[in-house]
Amino acid sequence: MKNKNASLFQKELVNEAFAQSFVKLNPKVLIHNPVMFVVEVCTIVMLIVTIYSLTNSSQGSFSYNLIVFIILLLTLLFANFAEAIAEARGKAQADSLRKTREETPAKVFVDGVVTMKSSSSLKKGDIFLCETGDIIPTDGEIIEGIATVDESAITGESAPVIREAGGDKSSVTGGTKILSDKIKVIVTTQPGESFLDKMIALVEGANRQKTPNEIALTILLAGFTLVFIIVCITLKPFADYAHTTISIAALISLFVCLIPTTIGGLLSAIGIAGMDRALQANVIAKSGKAVETAGDVDVLLLDKTGTITIGNRRATNFYPIDGIDHISFLEKVVLGSFADETPEGKSIIELATKEGVRGVRISGARLIKFTAETRTSGVDLPSGQRIRKGAFDAIKKITVNAGNIFPVETEIKVNSISSNGGTPLVVAENEKVIGVIELQDIIKPGIRERFERLRKMGVKTVMVTGDNPLTAKYIAEKSGVDDFIAEAKPEDKLEYIRKEQQSGKLVAMMGDGTN
Structure with a gap:
């Protein structure tokens, strides 16, 4: 999500919020904010006074009363705008997800013939x-x-x-x-029950609800407002006693200045500011209360893949076996990766190019695409060379079935890569192993520094992963988390959360998937 898309103040959102600012002038809506409701009553009174001053100057000049009325109206509209733009944000996010669902094409069988339809019609x-x-x-x-x-x-x-x-x-x-x-x-x-539909429902549930602090402050402001109503009412008898004339516009202006109008109008804006900052960091806050609660977190559980690591495994090293030239090995690795359209395959070609491989051609070659059954990909060259790249067990099977020996050094290297949290891919030429490629799910840059900042804030970080203990320990040490849970099942995560909660800790869970 780019910052442009994450901003609350897109033109469409502002236009919708501006219109809603007038709709929310309905007293039935404003009654939920006592301070602004009182300001609206004052605004209505000033409208009447302004119209009256057209024919009678006893309550001041028309221009003076009109200015006071406009200022009061703008104050109301600003408060309403703050509320409306948050509501528009939630609606826009839901509409975006809904559009994604509607625009995904589906190749549906109709009477045995494949027909293109929108996914929303399935x-x-x-x-x-x-x-x-x-x-x-x-x-x-x-x-x-x-x-x-x-x-x-x-x-x-x-x-x-x-x-x-x-x-x-x-x-x-x-x-x-x-x-x-x-x-x-x-x-x-x-229809309406798919995973994407549930995501839409989640976003639509992210309404701007008042936080506990907002509710408490609203009650306090209502009390202050009542006090200043009494103060301003008593000014009239004192003014009559002193033979001084105080216009209605002056009383209302004084009253609005005395009551906490600014705080009352900005309450929603304060909540939105927190949600906006979260949104710019690609975080959807379900409510202002959620933003407040996030500040009290003691323990943060994090999923590994896509949260601590980038999420797409990338090639990091090439290991040719003894007797195989490094550049020659890289060229054959590139040839064997042209048919691999996965992010891993593309990263292999990128890394080989950085290490000096140039001008590799596959003219006249037959590409062998990766399949779930073979778990390998490769190329058959016109010269008769057969290059295959794939999982350790798949290449070992090809090698052994051809009557060749699987090198011990390759098996040792495969185990070494696995124990360091990586994924090994073995490369073979004409059914003979020529080397190993190491893939790593790269740790996100700066993640260790972020965990250090959380540690200084008193937040304990715990990595939760389904990986084996060796891989989990390696990633935990590299990333700098305080603790880790390996081979974690859903019940293990729940048990850890409950244990921390029983000790009085507030626990948060972070991940980029449904797990």
């Missing part, structure tokens, strides 16, 4: 097709095929997952992306 029981590069339009179950799916948008995990018909790995979620192969999916949710 209903339970419809069957649609998804191919490489497609965004899954809605939630469903795979009834045919197998595919690799990028679910990072909803789970925060950068590693693609395999989804196939049958078994317990057949469900897919709207908003995720097919990375390879194709599947047929049957819609399993009714």
